[in-house]
Amino acid sequence: MFDTLSLATIPPEDEALRPKVRTLAMEAVAGMPLDRRARSWMGFDPAFSRKLGEAGLLGLTLPTEYGGAGRGPFARFVVVEELLAAGAPVGAHWIADRQSAPLIYNYGTEAQRREYLPRICRGEALFCIGMSEPGAGSDLAAVRSRAERTGEGWRLNGQKLWTTGAQHVDYMIALVRTSGGPEGRHAGLSQLIVPLDRPGVSIRPIEDLAGDSHFNEVFFDDVDLPPDALIGEEGQGWAQVTAELAFERSGPERIYSSHVVLDAWIEHLRKVGRADDRTAAIVGGLIARLATLRAMSLACTGRLAAGESPVVEASLVKDLGTSFEQELPLAIADDLAAHPQENPDPEIVAALRYLTLVAPSFSLRGGTREILRGIIARGMGLR
Amino acid sequence: MSEYLAPFEAMLDTLFPPGRVRAIDAGADWSDERAEVEKSGFLEALASEDGLPIGDVVTLWRALGYRAAPLAIGETMIDRSEQDADLAKPLLLAAAISGAADRVLSMTVDHANQRVQFGKPIGRQQAVQQQLAVMAEYVVAVRMSLDLASSGDWPTAEKAALAKVVAAIYAPQIANAAHAVHGAIGISADYDLQLYTRRLHTWRLEGGGETAWARKLGGSILSASDSSLDWMRRLLF
Ligand SMILES: Cc1cc2nc3c(=O)[nH]c(=O)nc-3n(C[C@H](O)[C@H](O)[C@H](O)COP(=O)(O)OP(=O)(O)OC[C@H]3O[C@@H](n4cnc5c(N)ncnc54)[C@H](O)[C@@H]3O)c2cc1C
Numbered sequence: 240m241f242d243t244l245s246l247a248t249i250p251p252e253d254e255a256l257r258p259k260v261r262t263l264a265m266e267a268v269a270g271m272p273l274d275r276r277a278r279s280w281m282g283f284d285p286a287f288s289r290k291l292g293e294a295g296l297l298g299l300t301l302p303t304e305y306g307g308a309g310r311g312p313f314a315r316f317v318v319v320e321e322l323l324a325a326g327a328p329v330g331a332h333w334i335a336d337r338q339s340a341p342l343i344y345n346y347g348t349e350a351q352r353r354e355y356l357p358r359i360c361r362g363e364a365l366f367c368i369g370m371s372e373p374g375a376g377s378d379l380a381a382v383r384s385r386a387e388r389t390g391e392g393w394r395l396n397g398q399k400l401w402t403t404g405a406q407h408v409d410y411m412i413a414l415v416r417t418s419g420g421p422e423g424r425h426a427g428l429s430q431l432i433v434p435l436d437r438p439g440v441s442i443r444p445i446e447d448l449a450g451d452s453h454f455n456e457v458f459f460d461d462v463d464l465p466p467d468a469l470i471g472e473e474g475q476g477w478a479q480v481t482a483e484l485a486f487e488r489s490g491p492e493r494i495y496s497s498h499v500v501l502d503a504w505i506e507h508l509r510k511v512g513r514a515d516d517r518t519a520a521i522v523g524g525l526i527a528r529l530a531t532l533r534a535m536s537l538a539c540t541g542r543l544a545a546g547e548s549p550v551v552e553a554s555l556v557k558d559l560g561t562s563f564e565q566e567l568p569l570a571i572a573d574d575l576a577a578h579p580q581e582n583p584d585p586e587i588v589a590a591l592r593y594l595t596l597v598a599p600s601f602s603l604r605g606g607t608r609e610i611l612r613g614i615i616a617r618g619m620g621l622r
Numbered sequence: 623m624s625e626y627l628a629p630f631e632a633m634l635d636t637l638f639p640p641g642r643v644r645a646i647d648a649g650a651d652w653s654d655e656r657a658e659v660e661k662s663g664f665l666e667a668l669a670s671e672d673g674l675p676i677g678d679v680v681t682l683w684r685a686l687g688y689r690a691a692p693l694a695i696g697e698t699m700i701d702r703s704e705q706d707a708d709l710a711k712p713l714l715l716a717a718a719i720s721g722a723a724d725r726v727l728s729m730t731v732d733h734a735n736q737r738v739q740f741g742k743p744i745g746r747q748q749a750v751q752q753q754l755a756v757m758a759e760y761v762v763a764v765r766m767s768l769d770l771a772s773s774g775d776w777p778t779a780e781k782a783a784l785a786k787v788v789a790a791i792y793a794p795q796i797a798n799a800a801h802a803v804h805g806a807i808g809i810s811a812d813y814d815l816q817l818y819t820r821r822l823h824t825w826r827l828e829g830g831g832e833t834a835w836a837r838k839l840g841g842s843i844l845s846a847s848d849s850s851l852d853w854m855r856r857l858l859f
């Protein structure tokens with residue numbers, strides 16, 4: 240079962256990108272406290288994103304004619320892995336690079352590709368994901384936001400919720416109803432590109448339990464949009480969003496959310512010279528699981544590189560990966576609490592406190608654990 | 623995958639059907655089967671001349687685990703190589719666990735689709751589906767760590783440890799989930815599930831379980847100086 244997931248190796252020409260990304264990532268995090276690095280893809284730094292764009296490290300999978308690097312998903316894997324392992328602030332371009340750009344490339348018209356992709360590749364067009372609504376969380380097909388055709392285009396009304404980065408970015412790709420009502424479920428859904436500076440759009444940040452404001456409520460009140468706001472085919476929103484979610488779920492971001500504390504802890508253990516059997520077993524167990532997840536994530540990347548949309552495989556890797564990301568800070572915090580005499584650096588303690596608070600979100604964002612397991616079960620022929 | 627796998631599997635299916643596995647478990651002499659395997663030439667799979675790459679041999683070992691066939695077959699292959707047996711034995715056990723885990727997962731999915739309670743197959747119950755999904759994650763994790771450990775030449779100490787740690791962590795969890803979904807039938811001696819779950823537990827501990835092997839891995843990292851990612855890339859990938 241799941242024989243489609245087989246070991247994949249990073250092609251040398253993609254591996255060769257690593258030193259360049261690493262230099263940029265290290266520069267970006269120099270002097271940054273560990274708990275800020277632990278925010279990683281919640282960290283928002285447009286200047287850094289533009290720098291990555293200038294260095295040719297965004298839109299790696301897009302053809303060069305649209306400003307991309309004309310490489311495959313493995314190139315993106317290397318870049319993303321380095322950025323996350325360093326805890327670089329990648330939030331600004333994250334969504335655009337990971338899922339909006341492939342979506343626009345796959346479903347957009349030629350004009351839309353030319354309009355958005357080169358700017359995404361330069362780190363100048365930033366996107367957010369407009370899927371969730373108050374009544375549509377796991378049950379995404381229950382979205383009620385609605386766009387009506389007008390003589391000149393579309394008029395959008397409704398509300399999105401939990402929209403990460405909406406208060407900072409330029410565009411939302413919104414999943415909305417263009418015909419029928421919520422009882423129509425998967426039919427009648429479409430995706431629209433909404434410039435967030437339009438009249439009628441209002442955005443209210445929501446503070447999270449750690450005191451950060453990354454996600455938002457977004458209201459649409461008679462927002463007029465041009466005809467070419469529609470991305471892909473009218474009524475095909477569900478199929479498109481499913482493909483988009485495969486991009487969202489399959490990257491290495493699902494194993495490295497807590498990574499900076501792992502290295503900080505290993506550093507600490509080396510410094511205090513603690514390598515007794517019990518400690519070594521904890522370190523070794525975590526690394527064995529991490530290495531396995533990396534191999535699984537690379538296997539998923541291999542499916543993407545083969546032009547597939549590995550929905551089930553990506554769910555499998557994400558679920559196991561987020562469980563690991565959630566356990567990691569708990570295990571490290573427990574270890575350090577058992578050795579108070581070692582006086583761990585307050586930075587690592589602060590980062591652990593932060594990660595402990597936000598870790599539950601790892602298995603919510605991008606689809607909850609229960610939903611992913613349902614997808615895996617269906618993939619095994621159950622139901 | 624090597625062209626040797628299918629004939630090897632066919633041979634095992636003939637020599638070690640579940641009834642025969644039970645007899646051997648009960649102490650039956652299997653020298654006839656051993657002689658057949660000897661004749662097949664597979665015991666030379668790792669011999670220095672015209673041997674197979676370790677990655678291919680690992681798929682043969684998985685086939686042993688899948689059928690609960692004697693691991694002595696794999697051990698003989700290792701003993702006839704001229705390489706360090708200590709590095710290959712944990713890989714044999716991890717491969718056997720991976721094969722048995724595959725078997726247990728497919729038996730459990732089949733059972734979930736067939737067993738009807740409350741007027742429908744239990745596999746339609748979300749609680750059952752969630753257990754099977756997690757089980758599948760563990761089964762894939764065991765296989766991927768094994769594939770990683772057996773890529774390239776003869777396994778290194780770190781790669782051998784990697785495979786055994788991951789197999790040992792998940793073996794009992796896979797066995798337990800299989801039993802949970804099977805219900806009482808899985809506990810009965812006549813039902814074949816126990817042939818495999820029993821071995822998952824035995825193979826986990828043989829030569830050291832997850833803690834014993836994780837210690838080696840952890841010791842190696844703590845005595846190095848590179849980041850965890852660079853260490854993994856250098857020694858495992
Ligand atoms: C940090 C963060 C950032 C986010 N960013 C974005 C974003 O940028 N854009 C966006 O659109 N969304 C975003 N989300 C929202 C995210 O996609 C949703 O949280 C997620 O889809 C779950 O929806 P919900 O929170 O409404 O929970 P619910 O759907 O209400 O789920 C609550 C619980 O019920 C369970 N449940 C629900 N239905 C079922 C079922 N059928 N079977 C079994 N269990 C079920 C769930 O698994 C969960 O355990 C973000 C969320 C977080 C935490």
